[in-house]
Amino acid sequence: MQQKVIIAKNLYYTYETGNKRVEALKGVDFSVDNGEIFGFIGPNGAGKTTTIKLLLGILISKNGELAIFDKSPSNSNTRQTVGYMPEIANYYRYLTPVELLIMYGNIFGIDKDLLHKRIKILLELVDLEEVANRLMRTFSKGMMQKVSFAQALINDPDLLILDEPTGGLDPVSRKRMRGVIQDLKEKGKTIFFSSHELSEVELVSDRIGILHKGQLLAVGSAKDLLGEKEEGQSLESYFLKMIEERV
Amino acid sequence: MRAVWAIAYGMVKELVRKKDFYVLVIFMFVLLGFLSYQNFFQVKGISRYVRDFGYSLLMFFSFTIAVTFTAKQLPSEIESKTIYPLLAKPLSRHMVIFGKFCGGVMISTISFTIFYAIFTGFYMTGGGKSLVLLGQGFIFGVLFLCMVSALVMFFSNFITMSANVTFIFLLYLTIRGFSDFLRGIILFSKGIVATLYGILYCLLPHLEFFDLRIRITHAWDPLPMWVVFTVVGYTVLYCCMLLSLAGYIFERKRL
Ligand SMILES: Nc1ncnc2c1ncn2[C@@H]1O[C@H](COP(=O)(O)OP(=O)(O)OP(=O)(O)O)[C@@H](O)[C@H]1O
Numbered sequence: 001m002q003q004k005v006i007i008a009k010n011l012y013y014t015y016e017t018g019n020k021r022v023e024a025l026k027g028v029d030f031s032v033d034n035g036e037i038f039g040f041i042g043p044n045g046a047g048k049t050t051t052i053k054l055l056l057g058i059l060i061s062k063n064g065e066l067a068i069f070d071k072s073p074s075n076s077n078t079r080q081t082v083g084y085m086p087e088i089a090n091y092y093r094y095l096t097p098v099e100l101l102i103m104y105g106n107i108f109g110i111d112k113d114l115l116h117k118r119i120k121i122l123l124e125l126v127d128l129e130e131v132a133n134r135l136m137r138t139f140s141k142g143m144m145q146k147v148s149f150a151q152a153l154i155n156d157p158d159l160l161i162l163d164e165p166t167g168g169l170d171p172v173s174r175k176r177m178r179g180v181i182q183d184l185k186e187k188g189k190t191i192f193f194s195s196h197e198l199s200e201v202e203l204v205s206d207r208i209g210i211l212h213k214g215q216l217l218a219v220g221s222a223k224d225l226l227g228e229k230e231e232g233q234s235l236e237s238y239f240l241k242m243i244e245e246r247v
Numbered sequence: 248m249r250a251v252w253a254i255a256y257g258m259v260k261e262l263v264r265k266k267d268f269y270v271l272v273i274f275m276f277v278l279l280g281f282l283s284y285q286n287f288f289q290v291k292g293i294s295r296y297v298r299d300f301g302y303s304l305l306m307f308f309s310f311t312i313a314v315t316f317t318a319k320q321l322p323s324e325i326e327s328k329t330i331y332p333l334l335a336k337p338l339s340r341h342m343v344i345f346g347k348f349c350g351g352v353m354i355s356t357i358s359f360t361i362f363y364a365i366f367t368g369f370y371m372t373g374g375g376k377s378l379v380l381l382g383q384g385f386i387f388g389v390l391f392l393c394m395v396s397a398l399v400m401f402f403s404n405f406i407t408m409s410a411n412v413t414f415i416f417l418l419y420l421t422i423r424g425f426s427d428f429l430r431g432i433i434l435f436s437k438g439i440v441a442t443l444y445g446i447l448y449c450l451l452p453h454l455e456f457f458d459l460r461i462r463i464t465h466a467w468d469p470l471p472m473w474v475v476f477t478v479v480g481y482t483v484l485y486c487c488m489l490l491s492l493a494g495y496i497f498e499r500k501r502l
């Protein structure tokens with residue numbers, strides 16, 4: 001039997017700022033299996049980032065159930081085997097990528113030798129070896145995005161949570177990142193990622209969840225989702241149709 | 248503990264690289280300039296007046312560095328969103344607060360040590376000297392910076408950075424100016440008024456405890472050890488309380 005890495009049941013989340021309330025999530029249910037790539041799509045403001053923040057224990061949902069590796073996200077130990085790449089790649093601009101990775105590695109309590117080996121491999125992986133010791137304040141958006149990807153892998157996580165990982169990357173880097181994600185899957189890692197690049201989601205995901213206005217409209221493999229529809233339909237046209245039906 | 252160190256170290260490294268830290272150099276030259284200028288005209292070496300003013304100046308500079316650098320930490324992490332990847336690490340929010348506090352203490356202690364070394368250099372040229380007292384002054388200075396950093400960390404949960412800086416400066420001036428007055432009220436009032444003022448007095452951070460200005464200026468005897476230990480205990484207790492509360496509130500903060 002496959003172990004569930006993420007179990008989310010009836011998730012609700014409401015932002016309250018002053019007297020304004022935004023219901024960002026309204027009863028979201030899904031689960032992610034071990035070793036699966038789960039793509040999370042939805043229009044702007046659908047609640048993808050909010051869901052991710054709940055998975056990481058950055059936000060706490062008052063209703064519903066949420067478990068990561070059968071543990072509560074609010075327990076900081078749960079995150080020991082989780083890697084996270086945020087939507088906005090902003091890091092300490094007066095540190096170098098190496099220093100940043102050392103800092104995060106220390107927080108994870110990674111052994112020093114192992115950490116240095118891993119940093120070398122990761123910087124090669126994201127093609128940043130040449131600027132490894134340059135202050136990040138001189139970095140372009142795409143370079144920051146690569147740093148962001150590398151830091152998400154510093155603890156060799158079993159679950160990788162990526163919030164729009166390919167935003168700001170050029171086509172070559174994008175392809176490369178897709179390759180890395182596939183490799184990670186082959187190593188048995190579980191990947192949960194949100195994206196607006198529907199062709200990409202279709203390409204790499206085992207299953208896809210479509211979120212709209214805080215509700216999951218559909219969950220399934222691309223084949224399942226598109227199978228019911230006409231031949232040759234892309235995920236994009238399916239997605240647009242589904243969202244438009246709701247408007 | 249390694250996590251706390253990682254946060255503090257990263258913070259210090261960043262601040263040293265930013266131009267922000269140049270303020271330390273400016274302060275250093277002001278202090279050095281003041282002391283050597285005064286010293287030049289004093290035939291017999293450093294006078295009481297110079298000691299008095301030099302000590303006040305160095306404490307004030309260290310205080311300013313502790314306040315401004317610590318106050319910036321949480322707001323800028325939230326503003327620049329660097330807080331999210333940090334909170335996604337296996338780290339409680341208490342640890343984040345504690346790490347930032349340690350960073351603030353480290354950076355202000357480094358500055359304080361430099362200022363204090365300059366001061367000591369001039370102090371040694373003057374009349375009555377006591378190395379023990381000077382050592383006590385150093386310990387009290389570091390404790391003072393711990394108190395200040397803890398206060399700033401605590402308030403950065405509620406108010407903006409500039410409000411925090413202003414508030415702590417006002418608090419510092421008020422406590423220096425009014426704690427004797429408050430003690431007087433408690434001694435001479437009775438009943439509920441005395442109790443209320445008593446509670447207020449206990450809750451206030453007694454930043455004046457750390458001020459050895461008069462003692463150092465007049466080269467009085469060093470403090471008895473029990474006083475030193477009491478002040479150390481007071482600082483540890485007060486900082487633990489403030490930081491726990493700060494962590495508790497930060498944990499409930501929606502980011
Ligand atoms: N800090 C906040 N305070 C108030 N409302 C918020 C906050 N963060 C998000 N929201 C609201 O919650 C809803 C969901 O936002 P969320 O960021 O989860 O969307 P998203 O699916 O990630 O969108 P995008 O694709 O644009 O990144 C939106 O309506 C947004 O306005």
Ligand SMILES: [Mg+2]
Binds near residue numbers: 048049050163
């Ligand atoms: Mg988002």
